[in-house]
Amino acid sequence: MIGALIQVALWILPWTIRRRLIMAIFRFEIAPTARIGFSIVLARHLQMGSGARIGHLTVITRLRRVEMADSALLGNLNWIGGMPDGNRRHFHEEVDRFPGLIIGPHAAVTHRHLIDCTDLVTIEAFTTFAGWGSQILTHAIDLDTCRQSCAPVTIGQYCFVGTRVVILKGARLPDRSVLAAGSVLARPGLEPDGIYGGVPAVFVKKTREGAAYFRRESGFVS
Numbered sequence: 001m002i003g004a005l006i007q008v009a010l011w012i013l014p015w016t017i018r019r020r021l022i023m024a025i026f027r028f029e030i031a032p033t034a035r036i037g038f039s040i041v042l043a044r045h046l047q048m049g050s051g052a053r054i055g056h057l058t059v060i061t062r063l064r065r066v067e068m069a070d071s072a073l074l075g076n077l078n079w080i081g082g083m084p085d086g087n088r089r090h091f092h093e094e095v096d097r098f099p100g101l102i103i104g105p106h107a108a109v110t111h112r113h114l115i116d117c118t119d120l121v122t123i124e125a126f127t128t129f130a131g132w133g134s135q136i137l138t139h140a141i142d143l144d145t146c147r148q149s150c151a152p153v154t155i156g157q158y159c160f161v162g163t164r165v166v167i168l169k170g171a172r173l174p175d176r177s178v179l180a181a182g183s184v185l186a187r188p189g190l191e192p193d194g195i196y197g198g199v200p201a202v203f204v205k206k207t208r209e210g211a212a213y214f215r216r217e218s219g220f221v222s
Contacts, residue, residue, distance in 0.1 A: 003026070003040075003042050004040050004042060006025060007022070007040050007041070008040065010022065011038050015035060015036075018036075019032075019034075019035075019036075022036070026041075026046070027045070028041070028045065028046040028047070028048075029045075029046065029047040029048065030046070030047075030048045031048055031049050031050045031051075031052065031070075032050075033050045033051050034048035034049065034050065034051065034052040034053065034068075035052075035053050035054070036048075036053075036054045037053075037054060037055045037056035037057075037058075037076070038056045038057060039054050039055065039056060039057060039058040039059065039060075040058075040059045040060065040061070041054065041060045041066065042059075042060060042061045042062065042063075043060055043061075043063040043064065043065060043066045043100075044063065044064045044065060045064070045065045045066070046065075046066045046068075047065075047066070047067045047068065048068045048072075049068060049069045049070035049071070049072065049105070050070045050071070051070055051071040052068040052069065052070065052071065052072045052073070052103075053072075053073050053074070054068075054074045055073075055074065055075045055076035055077075055078075055111070056076045056077070057076055057077050058074060058075070058076060058077060058078040058079075058080070059078075059079050059080065059081075060080045060081070060101070061080070061081045062081050062082055062083065062084040062099065063080070063081070063082055063084075063099050063100055063101060063117050064084070064085055064098060064099050064100050065098075065100040065101075066100065066101045066102075067100070067101070067102045067103070068103045069103065069104050069105040069106075069107070069125070070105045070106070071105055071106045071218075071219055072103040072104065072105060072106065072107050072108070072219075073103075073107070073108040073109065073110075073219065074103060074109050075108070075109060075110045075111040076111045076112070077111055077112045078109060078111065078112065078113050078114075078115065079113075079114050079115070080101060080114075080115045080117060081115075081116065081117065082099040082116055082117035082118040082119075082138070083099060083118045083139070083150075084099060085097075085099060090147075090148045091118070091139070091148060091149075091150060093147070093149075094119070094149065094150055097118070097119050097150055098119060098120040098152070099117050099118055099119065099120070100117060100120050100121070101115065101117050101120075101121050101123075102120070102121070102122045102123070103123045104122075104123060104124040104125035104126075104127070104157070105125045105126070105219075106125060106126045106218060106219030107123050107124060107125055107126060107127045107128070107129075107219060108127075108128050108129065108130075108219055109123065109129040110128070110129060110130050110131065110132060111132050112132035112133055113129065113132065113133070113134045113135070113136075114134070114135045114136070115135070115136045116135070116136060116137045116138050116139060117138060118138045118139040118150045119138040119139065119150040119151055119152045119153075119169070120138070120152040120153075121136055121138060121152070121153050121154075122152065122153070122154045122155070123155045124154070124155060124156050124157040124159075124175075125157045125158070126157055126158045126216065126219055127155050127156070127157060127158060127159040127160070127161070128159070128160050128161065128219075128221070129155065129161045130160060130161055130162060130163065131161075131162055131163020131164065131181065132163055132164075133163060133164045134161065134163065134164055134165045134166070134167075135165075135166045135167070136153050136167045137153075137166070137167070137168055137169060138150050138151060138152065138153050138169045139169055140168065140169050149169070150169055151169040151170035152170070153167055153168075153169065153170070153171055153172070154171075154172045154173070155167070155172075155173045156172070156173055156174050156175035156176070156177065156192070157175045157176070158175060158176045158213070158214045159173050159174075159175065159176065159177050159178070159179070160177075160178045160179070160213065161173070161178075161179045162178070162179060162180050162181035162182070162183070163181045163182075164181060164182050165179055165180075165181065165182065165183050165184070165185065166183075166184045166185070167179075167184075167185045168184065168185065168186045170187070170188060171185045171186055171187055171188060172188040172189075172190070173185060173190065173196070174190050174191060174192040174193075174194070175192040175193075176192050176193045176207060176214045177190070177192060177193065177194050177195070177196060177207070178194075178195040178196065178207060179196050179197070179201060180195065180196065180197030180198075180201070180204070182197075182199075183196065183197045183198055183199065183200075183201040184198075184199045184200050184201060185200070185201045186200040186201070187200070190203070191203070193206055193207050193209075194206060194207065195207055
C-alpha cells in the first residue's frame with residue numbers, strides 16, 4: 001500500500017524526474033527512453049528496455065519480477081497480479097513457481113486485460129495480445145487433489161491473440177500462430193503456423209505463408 005501511495009504521489013512530477021525517483025526508491029531498472037504512465041507497479045523488480053512503455057491506469061501487484069524488452073508495450077487499464085512467493089496457504093508444493101511477467105521485444109499487450117501471474121507468463125517477441133477483455137490464468141483448483149495448482153503460460157513469437165480470449169494454466173501458443181477471438185486455449189503441444197479457435201481451441205487452418213505480419217521488423221502495426 002505504501003509503495004502504491006508513493007507512486008501515485010509522484011504522478012505530479014515530469015517523467016524525467018519521476019523515473020529517477022522510482023529507480024532510486026524501488027531499485028527498478030528503467031532505460032532512459034522507456035516510460036511509465038499514470039500506473040502502479042508493485043513488483044519486487046522491474047526491468048524496462050529502450051522504448052518500452054507502460055500506459056495509464058495499469059496495476060501490477062505481488063509479482064517477483066517484470067521484464068519488458070526493447071519496444072515492448074503494456075497498454076492502459078490492465079490488471080496484472082498473482083500469489084506472491086512464500087505464501088503459506090497455497091502453492092507450497094509448487095517449488096518451481098515463479099510469479100512474473102516477461103514481455104519480449106516489440107511485443108504488445110493492449111488494453112483492459114486481466115493477467116494472473118501466479119506462475120510465469122511469457123509473451124515473446126513481436127506478438128500482439130490484442131483487443132480487450134482477455135484473461136490469462138496460471139492457476140486453478142485441482143479437483144483430484146483438492147488443492148490449488150499452477151503452471152506457466154507462454155505465447156510464442158509473432159503470434160496474434162484476438163479479443164476476449166481465455167488462456168489457461170500450462171497452455172502454450174506456438175510461434176506465428178493466431179488465437180481467434182472468444183477462444184479458450186487450454187493446453188500445450190500445438191503446432192506452429194496455425195490458426196486456432198473455439199472452446200477449447202482447436203486447429204482451424206494454416207496461417208498464410210509469406211503474410212507480412214509474421215515478417216515485420218517493428219512491433220507497430222499501422
